[in-house]
Amino acid sequence: MDKKCDKKLGVFVCWCGSNIAGSVDVDKAVEEAGKLDGVVHAENYMYMCSDPGQQKVKDTIVEKGLDGVVVACCSPRMHENTFRKAAGSVGLNSYLLEIANIREHCSWVHQNNKPVATAKAVNIIKATLDKVKENLPLETLTIELTKRVCVVGGGIAGIMSALDLADAGYEVVIVEKEPVIGGHTAQVSSSFPYFQNISKLLGEKVKAVLEHPNIKVYVNSEVEVLDGYVGNFNVTIKTRPAFVDSAKCTSCGECLAACPVSLPDEFNRGLSRRGAIFIYNASAEARIPVLRQEDCRHFADFEQSQEEKCRACVQSCSENAIDLGALPGRSEEFVGAIVMATGYDLYSPANLPEYGGGTIPDVVDALAFERMLDPNGPTGGKVLCHSDGRIPKSVMFIQCAGSRDPERHKAYCSRACCMYTAKQARLYKRQVEDGTAFISYMDIRSDSRDFEEFVQVGMEQENLVYIRGRVAKVFEENGRLKVFTADTLTGRQITMDADLVVLAMAMEPKAGVRELAKKMNVTIDGDAFLSETHIKLYPVESSTKGVYLAGCGQAPKDITDTVSQALATAGKIQTMFSNETLIADPLIAEVKDDVCSGCGVCIEICPYGARVMNDFVRISEVNQAVCQGCGACIAACPNKACELINSTSRQFLRVIGDFTSKVKAVV
C-alpha cells in the first residue's frame, strides 16, 4: 500500500438529471468515494455544472482548503473548462482539478445494470483521484507573435486572403512560382453563374495586390526552407534568376522572335507555341519576358564553348536587358502565420488515352477551351478545332474525365466541372448558333446559389444536349472524331461524330505539393490534398499550428468557394493577431536531462517538429510553442527520458493499476 496521501481532496458527483443518476447509485458513489485515501469531502448534486453546483465546488474549496478536486460528471470535452475556471476563480490552480467521466464512459453504456455501473463509476473516480494526487500546478505558456503573414501561392485564394490581411494592417508576403500572380483563374474566360468577365475581376485584384503598401510579392519563387513555429516562422524563399532586367526592358518583343526554341505554351494549354524566352500571360500587366532556364539552349549545350552557345536573345536586345549570367536569389522572411494557397493542376489528358488525350489534337482539356473563349487568348476568343482551325459544328463535353473513377483514376468529384462545362457549352452555343453541344455527365451537381437555374437554362432554352452516361472511347475515323457512349436513361448505346472533344479533367493538387507539405510539416491525404484539422469545425487550419489552408490545395472547389475559404483563413489569422502574444497549453512533453541519451528517436517521430537536438549537450529538447502533447515521443523514447506533464507514466501506471486490480464489489 502506498503511503497515506497528505493532500486534501474533494469529490463532486453529478447526477446529470437521470443521465447518470438513472444508472449509477450516486449516494453509494459518494459513500465509497468518501472512504478513499485523501478524500476529505464528497457530495452529489443534480446538476453540478449549474451555477449553484459550481458554487458548491467553489465554497468547498475555500472552506475545506482543498488542494485537489475530482468532478465526476460528463466528458471533459463538455465541462472541464467550466470547472477549471470555477476552481481558478477561488485560487485553486486549475490544473489540480480533473474530470472523471462517468456519463459517456459509464452510465450511458450500462443503462440496465446499476450495481455494475456504480462499481465502475467508483473505480473511475478512484483512478482520477490517483491522477490528481500527482498533478502539478501549472501556468499557461506565452509565445512571441510576429504579426506578418506569408502566403504561398498567388492564385485567387492567395490574392484574396493577402488583400484582406493587408487591409487589416498586417504585412503580407506572397510567394508565387510563376512569373505573374493570378494562377489558373487568369486562364479562365468568364465566371458562372453570371458570365462575369474574369480578366476584369481578377485584374482589379491583381492591381490592388501589386499597389498595396503592405504586400510584397515574390514571383518566380518558391519556399525553400521553413523553420520555426507558430508566431515565429522563418521562411527562406528561393527566386529563379531574373535573366531579363525589368528596368531596362522596353517590351519590344525582339527577343521573343529571335529565340530558336519552340515549345507548347503552358498558359495557353498548348494551343499556341512559345520560345525559351516568352511572355507568360499576354494579357497580364507585366509584359516583361521571362527566360526559362530549363528550356533554353544556352544552358543545355554543355559541350559547347562560351562563344558557340546560343545567345540569340541577348544579341537581339538593343537595350542590353538580358544577362544570361544572372544568379538565383535567396531571401528570408519572418512571419507569424502561413497560408498554403498552393492550388491545383488539371490531371493530364494523357492519362486517358482511350479518349485520345495527348494524341488527338482536337481532344482538349477544359482549360484549353477556356483559353479559346478568352478574347485575349490564342484564338482571339473563337472556338476552333485545334487541328485545322475550322469552326466545330458539334462539340462533345465529357464531364468526370478522370474524376469519380476509383478503380483507375481519382475517386473524388472535382466539384467545379458540372458548372463550368454548362458555362462553356452555353458560351459555345452563343458563338456557333448552328452548332450542337453534347454533354456527357454522370450526375449534375449544381448545389449553390443560382447554379441549378443556370444549368436548366442551358438545357431548356439553349438546347444543350445532356447525355447521361460515361464515354467509352474517342477515336479518329476518316478525319472526324467518333465517340462511343451510352444513354443510361434509355439504355441505348450511342456512336456519334464530333468535331471537338472537351475533357473536364479532374483537379489534382499542384505538382510538388508533397515535398512542400513535408517542408511545412502539413499532413496531406491519400490524393495529396492538404488536410484540415477538422472538416466541420476547423476547416482552414492545417495540422501545424500557424499554417492555414485556402483554395484547391485543400480540395477541388470553384472560385466562389475558394474565395470564401480564403477570407475565412484571413479572418482566422486576424483573430490570432488580435492578441499581443500567444498562449499555449502547458500540458506538453518534458525531458529529463539526466536520462536523455540524445539518440534522436523523438525527433524522427514527432509529427509537429517540436523536438530539437541541442547539439552542445546532445540532449533532445522540447519546443514548448510547437508541442501539442500528443505523447508520440513518450512512447518512442527507449530510455523513458520524456514525460507528458501531468500525464506521467507513473500517474498512468497507477490509473491502469486501479482499473486492473481486483475490484471490490461495492453493492
Place this chain on the structure above:
Amino acid sequence: MRYSYFPGCTLYTKAKKLDDAGRECSLKLGFELDELPDWTCCGATFPLVNDQHMLMSGPTRILADTKDRGDDKLVALCSVCYNVLKRTNHVMLNDEERRAKITDFIERDYHGEVEVLHYLQVLRDEIGFDALKEKVVKPLEGLKVACYYGCLLLRPVKEIGLDRMENPTIFEDFIRALGAEPVDFPFKIECCGAFQTVNSMATATRCSREILSNAVQNGADLVITTCPLCQFNLDDRQPEILKEDPAFTTIPVFYFTQLLAVALGLDSGNLGFERNFINPLELLQEKGLV
C-alpha cells in the same frame, strides 16, 4: 527456364494451332512448357456469384497440383483459362474465408502460392521483348497488324493487372519486337460477341463485323488474338458478314503464337493455317515471309 503449363480443352481441339505454335516457339526461345499432368477443365467461366464456390474447386485443384509438383509459376495461353486461373488465385491469396471453404472441400493445402502467367507475360517480363527481338530470324517487315485483345486477357484490371484495361499496349510492343507494324486500332478491346455466338449468332456477327471493318479501315493486313473464342468469332463469322455485305473486305485472323512462329522461322507447314477460314498463307507469301 521451365514453367508448368496449362493448355486447357480448346487448345487440344479447335485451337490446336495456338498450342502447337506456342510450344514450338518456347523451345526456340529457350524456355520449357512442362504440361501439368492430369489437368482438368478450368471451369471456363469465373463464378460471379460470391458464394458459388463449387466452380472454383476445379481451378483451385489445378493451382494446388502446380504447387505440389514444386512449381511456383503456371503459364496459360488461352485468355479464358488465364482469366479463370488468375482470378481464382486472387481469391486464394486474398479471401481467407472463401479459400478455407474451397480448400477444405477439395482437401488440399493451398494459399495462392502459384503465380499465374500468360504466355505474353512470359515474353514481356521473363524473356524481355528486347531479347525476343534478337531471336527473330525473319523480321515481319511491312506487315501491318491489328492487335485484338478482347476482354478476358485484361479485365477486371484489379485482379488481372496484365496491362491497362482501356488502352493496353503489350500486344503492340510484342508486334514491334517481331519487326511488324501495329496499326492504330480503336476497336481493340471492343466485345467480339463472346458466347452470344451460341444463342444469337447475329449479335456475334455484328460485333465481329464492326471490329474487322475498323481493322481494315486502319490499314491492317491481319488481326491477331490470344483467345480461341475471339478467334472463332472474328474468323468464322466472316462468311455471314460476306453474305450480308458482298463488299466487305475479308481479313485473316489468327493467333499471336502463329505469327511468332513465322518470325522465329519455324516451318509454316506445321502452323495449321489451313484451319483458318481466311487463310493467311497467301498474304504471308506475298510479303515474302513464308
